[in-house]
Amino acid sequence: MAITSAAPDRPADAKTTPWTSIRLRELTLPNRVWLSPMCQYSADEYGAPTEWHLAHYGARAAGGVGMVMVECTAVAPDMRTTARDLGLWSEHQVGAHRRLAGLISSVGSVPAVQLGIAGRKSSHGVPWDNTGTRHPVAPAAGGWQPLAPSPLPFSGLATPRSMTADDIDRVLGDLERAARNAHRAGYQALGLQASNGYLFHQFLSPLANQRTDAWGGDLEGRLRFPLAVVSALRAGWPAEKPLLIRAPVSDLLDGGVTADDAEILVARMAQLGVDLLDINSGALVPEAPRPTEPLENARFAHRFRRLGVPTATSGSVTEAHQLHRAIPESVDALFIGRAMLRDPYWALRARGGRPTEVWPKQYHRAF
Numbered sequence: 001m002a003i004t005s006a007a008p009d010r011p012a013d014a015k016t017t018p019w020t021s022i023r024l025r026e027l028t029l030p031n032r033v034w035l036s037p038m039c040q041y042s043a044d045e046y047g048a049p050t051e052w053h054l055a056h057y058g059a060r061a062a063g064g065v066g067m068v069m070v071e072c073t074a075v076a077p078d079m080r081t082t083a084r085d086l087g088l089w090s091e092h093q094v095g096a097h098r099r100l101a102g103l104i105s106s107v108g109s110v111p112a113v114q115l116g117i118a119g120r121k122s123s124h125g126v127p128w129d130n131t132g133t134r135h136p137v138a139p140a141a142g143g144w145q146p147l148a149p150s151p152l153p154f155s156g157l158a159t160p161r162s163m164t165a166d167d168i169d170r171v172l173g174d175l176e177r178a179a180r181n182a183h184r185a186g187y188q189a190l191g192l193q194a195s196n197g198y199l200f201h202q203f204l205s206p207l208a209n210q211r212t213d214a215w216g217g218d219l220e221g222r223l224r225f226p227l228a229v230v231s232a233l234r235a236g237w238p239a240e241k242p243l244l245i246r247a248p249v250s251d252l253l254d255g256g257v258t259a260d261d262a263e264i265l266v267a268r269m270a271q272l273g274v275d276l277l278d279i280n281s282g283a284l285v286p287e288a289p290r291p292t293e294p295l296e297n298a299r300f301a302h303r304f305r306r307l308g309v310p311t312a313t314s315g316s317v318t319e320a321h322q323l324h325r326a327i328p329e330s331v332d333a334l335f336i337g338r339a340m341l342r343d344p345y346w347a348l349r350a351r352g353g354r355p356t357e358v359w360p361k362q363y364h365r366a367f
């Protein structure tokens, strides 16, 4: 497994385990096993969390994770992937998110939310309808015009309109407002989906950014938007709360983002106030190879730890022993995705120990 090849660049603290607390800024997370953000495509017609979100996240918050990262939440209507995405641009949405964040806290986890800017990966169907995520939804059918650095479509989706300087300013303002709204809703940590071929990644990668103005060209030009995004988030998000970025550390393709580029990006993001790098790769274009080995992306972690940046990653963790192999040797924390769709109590089971010391007291009679 790739995780064994990641050489630690700082001595691992022998006492640290996946169940040890970790402090990011003024926030202490009770453990290092976190719910990975996963879109539920179940927002109400105004982009607010529904009863589904309360049930889904509530069960997982009670299931022993140290943090619940609520799914990718749009900063503006035209930055959604689908019409069923969550948003954080209206008061109605803030009110419903407040209820969700409060629920997560009240059953023992830390509420966090991931913001998203879909760019060209925008205006498609939900996975289970007849259109699906690779089929565009036209404006006449309730969709919208996608925006991107360059007019290069993703797979079968609509050709995006190239963003003007005003569009860029507007989206940066949307990000700042969404960060402020996330704080007002009671979230304790803020994430950003900066990977998976979303707008941040589109500006960063020469495979999607063919601009010739200040927002494209060489690495310095392609870093301008990503770094402006971080500054906008920090402007709206309190200094005492941590900012976690899920960023691509390689496009895994010739001509794309390299790990050397990513090292420069991450060092500059850390200076601007990013507190943890959630390592991701690929997914900019459909041809990119998909990491399939458990925790394959952890092989990049030592580069960023060397810079002093705490790291997390996700990918095909299904067994408790994988947590112990990765934390603390390769990464500082792990996001668990699909295993926790299958089982909201995955973390409690992975933790082991005496159920009466680990499980919620309401369930003790089950053991």
Ligand SMILES: Cc1cc2nc3c(=O)[nH]c(=O)nc-3n(C[C@H](O)[C@H](O)[C@H](O)COP(=O)(O)O)c2cc1C
Pocket: 036, 037, 038, 039, 040, 071, 072, 114, 193, 246, 314, 315, 316, 317, 335, 336, 337, 338, 339
């Ligand atoms: C249904 C589903 C929805 C997802 N939605 C998001 C999302 O909103 N934001 C994100 O960064 N990743 C998203 N992902 C990726 C997961 O967070 C995770 O990184 C990935 O599934 C790999 O981890 P796993 O093998 O533990 O599932 C999604 C994955 C799934 C299966």
